[in-house]
Amino acid sequence: MRIIIVGCGKVGRTLTEQLSDENHDVTVVDTNPQVVQDVTNNFDVMGVVGNGASYLVQMDAGVEDADLLISVTASDELNLLCCLFAKKAGNCKTIARVRNPLYSHEVNFIKKELGLSMIINPEYAAATEIARILRFPSAIKIDTFAKGRVELMKSIIDQNSPLCGESLSNVAKKIKADVLVCAVERGKDVVIPNGDFVFEENDVISIVASPTEARDFFKQTGVETHQVKNALIVGGGTIAYYLAEQLLNMGIRVKIIEKDYKRCETLSELLPSAMIIHGDAANQDVLFEEGIEHCEAFVSLTGIDEENIFLSLFAQQSSKAKIITKINRITFDEIINNFHLGSLIYPKYITSEYILQYIRAMQNSLGSNIETLYRIIENKVEALEFHIGEDVMIPDETLENLPIKKNILIAAINHNGKTIRPNGHSKIHAGDNVIVVTTLKGLQDIDDIFEK
Structure with missing residues (x-):
């Protein structure tokens, strides 16, 4: 895709790095020549020096042929103006960063009236993530899928944990909770564990489960589950x-x-x-x-x-x-x-996750939209939620008979509002939301999880 990013601050630079890594054709725009030169020297992107709200500058950046313009300058009003010009000059999709609390209750009106594809507020998104953690303080990170019906939680194993020294298969026998341990961080290494994997002190585990099952799991492992007062x-x-x-x-x-x-x-x-x-x-x-x-x-x-x-x-x-x-x-x-x-x-990473989720949804052509995307372990592991549209051709086979690529784990299936922890006999149906955890990058559609 051809993407223009206006503003090369923390968020703009992070987006530039991630989108160029995913082989998009990126052009950056900033008023500071040194900043533009630094970004173009470090990443395989084009650079234009100038005010992104200028029609002529946008034309130099190629807005007529662009698929998407993302404006993340320090000014909310300038971001909205950039998007408005881009809609008129190039008729491309537009995303604006709007941070001022003054506009927080007017987001839907602004989005509709200016024809924006998306408005992102990094500060509000960061605050929401913090509030979610304080509701369950024993976790160090909580992400949600399927409109809150499925949670992905990260937690550190301490020396007193009953998980220490136990294999995953033994833990599954002892602890009666319907959860899936989908990733483990040990130092610099990241593992998608099998039944023989043995937990150690200071391992950071990521589990996928419904909120109720997640709480049952942590209670049985001696972890407090009440929100802070x-x-x-x-x-x-x-x-x-x-x-x-x-x-x-x-x-x-x-x-x-x-x-x-x-x-x-x-x-x-x-x-x-x-x-x-x-x-x-x-x-x-x-x-x-x-x-x-x-x-x-x-x-x-x-x-x-x-x-x-x-x-x-x-x-x-x-x-x-x-x-x-x-x-x-x-x-x-x-x-x-x-x-x-x-x-x-990291507010800049939270913002880039939302925008990457939108971009990958734009790219897919098979009808299984990416509903949610999280980079759960820096840039090493992604968790994605796909909604399976009615027109998606999923083979009527159990998971054990599907040609699923290596390093891909089907973590959960939300079927008719019920969360299922899948096994080899589970199937994917139209209307389901499927949560995938993978060390592969750039998945855009549910079809990408299968060997061709």
């Missing part, structure tokens, strides 16, 4: 606002520490049920005064990655709280993972 948030930016709003609606008490006094006043007006504290959380006395030792969740959301990391390390040392750390820029993933900072939230 209170949360201490450091940093009062847009993510903090969206997160506090969701947590308050869940009945969770919220305290926000913010060092900018005017922002504190704004948050007090927007969130009358939350406690807003004017102070610098980099001062440990402030954290102790605000009860870090007794909080059940600690979320570091400042604009500086290094500060978030140090705050989370301090919270880890000072409390038993569930730790969530926002990372924007730092790319030293191996070092960060060694710190064991709890759940890591």
Whole structure:
């Protein structure tokens, strides 16, 4: 596909890297010549220097022949204007990043009136992911499929876990819960386990199950399954606002520490049920005064990655709280993972997942749309949800008789609203939602899981 990306910030650069890896014809547009040169030097893409909202600049970028324009500049209004021009100049699909809470209740109106294909709000998406984790704090990541009927949860095996030293086949016999362990991270290695796989301390397991079965599984392995009662948030930016709003609606008490006094006043007006504290959380006395030792969740959301990391390390040392750390820029993933900072939230990756999901759905031609896409282990493992349309020709065979490629696992089938953990005798029917976990990249259609 021919794709134009306007804006080469964190999200734009991440999208450029992932879309060029998937062999799309990408052109980037930015007003900063050095940024454009840096991106074109590092990735196999074309670059245009200029204002993406200019008709002439869009023509230089090839908007007339483009299939999709994605605008992710720092300005919501500029993103909307870029998309509006692209619709008129090239009649291509358009995606805009819109972040301001002012527009959060007007998204559907804006999308309809401007003819946008998609509006993405990275801060709201990140806040939703954090809220989902705090509902089940023993997990370090939770993704949902089939409109919430199926969950994919990641959790770390500690030294006291009954899973330690047990093979997957033995675990299946001892623990009566209908779950599927679909991936295990051990250091740098990622394994899609078979029955002989033996779990070890510090393994990160990913399981697929219905919410009820997932809770049964964790209860039987001695893991707490209740949501937190209170949360201490450091940093009062847009993510903090969206997160506090969701947590308050869940009945969770919220305290926000913010060092900018005017922002504190704004948050007090927007969130009358939350406690807003004017102070610098980099001062440990402030954290102790605000009860870090007794909080059940600690979320570091400042604009500086290094500060978030140090705050989370301090919270880890000072409390038993569930730790969530926002990372924007730092790319030293191996070092960060060694710190064991709890759940890591990367807004730029969350945004790119949503957009990649839309792009792959655009590409498919067989009627089995990608409903959901998650990169569950960096760029090593993907989990995809396919909706099987009525016109899709799936052989009337059991899974054991289908020519499914290696490194592909059928993790779950949602059939008539019921979640099925498939075995060799299961079948795929029209109308089903099929969840696939794979180390292969670029799957666009359910047909791609089969050997040709």
